[in-house]
């Protein structure tokens with residue numbers, strides 16, 4: 560079978576001819592229909608994360624082994640099942656839950672495998688969906704899907720799921736104003752989910768007017784271009800000031816930062832009101848010095864959000880079936896075009912998500 564693999568970080572992915580994985584016991588082989596191209600695939604391709612001050616967290620130090628097939632947003636058809644698989648049959652259309660844990664640590668025991676101490680995620684620690692087939696280690700990580708567009712359903716495994724976790728964390732004390740930073744794959748889902756499950760007015764921030772136009776279509780009440788120079792959306796002026804004035808100078812109740820770089824986090828902190836919540840999601844990374852006194856004086860909460868659990872993925876499938884959330888798939892690539900897909904995502908040319916169709 561064909562697979563697009565990262566063999567060496569920063570080098571082009573290689574199209575390899577690999578053996579189709581054999582499945583036994585509780586394992587399932589899924590023939591991939593579509594795999595979402597997440598910005599996290601870019602971090603994996605780059606070899607890790609920017610910790611700031613010139614330091615870099617290598618994914619190999621977290622247990623990733625190259626060569627690896629990326630792709631954690633996977634929809635496909637069940638091609639083969641092990642002899643102890645239950646409730647799943649050959650031919651079923653399924654969404655793969657990729658955030659596999661050890662099953663034994665405190666997080667896994669309460670169903671939060673995404674927060675496992677020793678994660679085994681598909682498309683990161685084991686081969687993922689940029690391939691004709693993917694092996695899923697247990698049938699319990701599959702969800703049958705019907706009545707939703709299969710390409711769009713890929714987003715429910717990461718971009719929508721992560722956004723859902725973040726919005727839930729931001730939705731405390733009935734926020735009146737919720738700021739979302741970054742209107743990419745995650746951010747656009749964040750807006751839709753925030754409009755669906757909170758009563759907040761959503762203010763979306765991005766550098767790119769095209770993304771902000773889509774953000775408005777997805778339900779953002781206000782949009783602010785933080786790259787003020789050259790922006791037709793907001794004209795001149797400081798983005799933090801613009802946001803604060805939208806909130807009638809009270810400040811935002813919650814900020815979800817889907818970028819999480821020094822300039823965005825600084826802006827998030829600047830616009831946050833007393834008792835506010837800052838939820839950090841993005842992995843763009845970096846670091847900056849934090850002035851400590853304002854945190855207790857304003858009694859703000861700063862927290863991280865990492866993907867989501869299986870039961871929330873099922874809830875998102877229901878929201879998508881009802882049309883309450885609609886992941887945007889704007890580009891489709893073949894497996895041979897995996898490098899182009901990643902380059903285009905890096906160049907901010909993708910609206911919403913692109914998928915690879917092996």
Ligand code: NAD
Pocket residue numbers: 596597598599600602717718721740741742743744745746764765766767770785817818820822823839840841842843864865866867904907911
């Ligand atoms: P994306 O490339 O689709 O979107 C990023 C968006 O951010 C783009 O619209 C871009 O224009 C905008 N942007 C970039 N820099 C900006 C800045 N300085 N100010 C304002 N806007 C800016 O990426 P994505 O797939 O949505 O992922 C976003 C980030 O979240 C990535 O770092 C990704 O790795 C990370 N991520 C985290 C989790 C998690 O569980 N915490 C899960 C998936 C992805």
Ligand code: ZN
Pocket residue numbers: 597598599600631717718
């Ligand atoms: Zn992802």
